[in-house]
Amino acid sequence: MRTKKEIIVMKFGGTSVGDTDKIKRVAEKVIKAKEIGNDVVVVVSAMGKTTDELIDIASRITNEPSRREMDMLLSTGEQVSISLLSMAIQAMGYDCVSLTGSQAGILTDEVYSNAKILNINNTRMIKEIRNNNILIVAGFQGITTGGDISTLGRGGSDTTAVAVAATLDAKYCEIFTDVDGVFSTDPNIVVEAGKIGQLSYDEMLELASSGAKVLHLRAVEFAKKHGVVLHVRSSFNDNEGTWIMDDEKITEKMERPIITGVTYDTNEVKISVFGLKDIPGIASRLFGALAAENINVDLIVQNVSERGSATISFTIKSEDINLVKKVLENLKENLDFADFNMDPGVAKVSIVGAGMQTHPGVAARMFEVLANNDINIEMISTSPIRISCVIRKDKVRLAVKILHTSFKLDK
Numbered sequence: 001m002r003t004k005k006e007i008i009v010m011k012f013g014g015t016s017v018g019d020t021d022k023i024k025r026v027a028e029k030v031i032k033a034k035e036i037g038n039d040v041v042v043v044v045s046a047m048g049k050t051t052d053e054l055i056d057i058a059s060r061i062t063n064e065p066s067r068r069e070m071d072m073l074l075s076t077g078e079q080v081s082i083s084l085l086s087m088a089i090q091a092m093g094y095d096c097v098s099l100t101g102s103q104a105g106i107l108t109d110e111v112y113s114n115a116k117i118l119n120i121n122n123t124r125m126i127k128e129i130r131n132n133n134i135l136i137v138a139g140f141q142g143i144t145t146g147g148d149i150s151t152l153g154r155g156g157s158d159t160t161a162v163a164v165a166a167t168l169d170a171k172y173c174e175i176f177t178d179v180d181g182v183f184s185t186d187p188n189i190v191v192e193a194g195k196i197g198q199l200s201y202d203e204m205l206e207l208a209s210s211g212a213k214v215l216h217l218r219a220v221e222f223a224k225k226h227g228v229v230l231h232v233r234s235s236f237n238d239n240e241g242t243w244i245m246d247d248e249k250i251t252e253k254m255e256r257p258i259i260t261g262v263t264y265d266t267n268e269v270k271i272s273v274f275g276l277k278d279i280p281g282i283a284s285r286l287f288g289a290l291a292a293e294n295i296n297v298d299l300i301v302q303n304v305s306e307r308g309s310a311t312i313s314f315t316i317k318s319e320d321i322n323l324v325k326k327v328l329e330n331l332k333e334n335l336d337f338a339d340f341n342m343d344p345g346v347a348k349v350s351i352v353g354a355g356m357q358t359h360p361g362v363a364a365r366m367f368e369v370l371a372n373n374d375i376n377i378e379m380i381s382t383s384p385i386r387i388s389c390v391i392r393k394d395k396v397r398l399a400v401k402i403l404h405t406s407f408k409l410d411k
């Protein structure tokens, strides 16, 4: 048997394996990593827009496909890409084996289309690695304890990669994508946005949950829990990307700005419920009814008038708007409130940075910058390392630009 090498996990998204030429290029990248002396495990997504196309095909059969059959269907996308990539690597003269989620031992719960990984039985993966194979694992899929195919939710291949890296005790997990790394804000809005060199898990979690789209949120949570070091980088060049790790391991602390990134989310709707009684239990019943329908509520603000009636405003994701409307209409009589309205004209802008924990006055500065540009703040929420404001949607680009400049993030 060979001496044990270090394992690295490389994950390639749909655009990186979008056609056969791209698959060959990925094969070359993987071989290069193997040649340097690592054991390499690759996780891939379905080619290009395959998953969307499969969903579209199903919708032409029925509006209500069962979730079990949907997972059966969607998992085929990744089965195509793993086999083709494995063939490409074999054709270049290297030993390579592809494994479906089930063959790789990825056990999940039975929540089809949004399953959670419960456990990984890594025996097969380790056997193939010991035999000096490059290993290709299908992203996004697993097998339930009952033996059915499950999928992990859209974008779930990131989570597969991190989970595989954790169970194999990999040195790090590289996420190859179509951008150079995590940026200080959206480069489509601010051309001066720069690539961030290093981030803590907590900063990445706040960036991802407040609008940055590079990484699947659940993958970052998983990485944090298991201490998997992540490297987000481009699959189209060899540039260093963004490293994400434990705050204590970050070496760039000295030159770290107070704010790491500015994010925005235009996918929010503001709901206001008027004329609520100002007595105990009202908020609990209102939000309890929303929670019972699995509706995620983001920011919440309550105002109480002198006459003791209250207005509660909160934001939700736009895709939940019809469901929320139904819940509130059903609740109106029972909870005895006057009315409600739904305002899709809002957006959320956030600043994120671990540096704000040690620098007072960051919130005041954010509000001042917005005020100086005539941007009204409708709601505010904070975490120890994030401040978010709900503003008018048509001001969001301006807000992102001026905040990026004011907090000295322009490169």
Ligand code: ASP
Residues within 6 Å of the ligand: 013, 014, 045, 046, 051, 052, 077, 139, 140, 153, 154, 155, 156, 157, 158
């Ligand atoms: N192919 C799946 C999707 O498009 C999983 C992934 O890309 O990570 O959502």
Ligand code: MG
Residues within 6 Å of the ligand: 013, 014, 045, 046, 051, 155
């Ligand atoms: Mg995809």
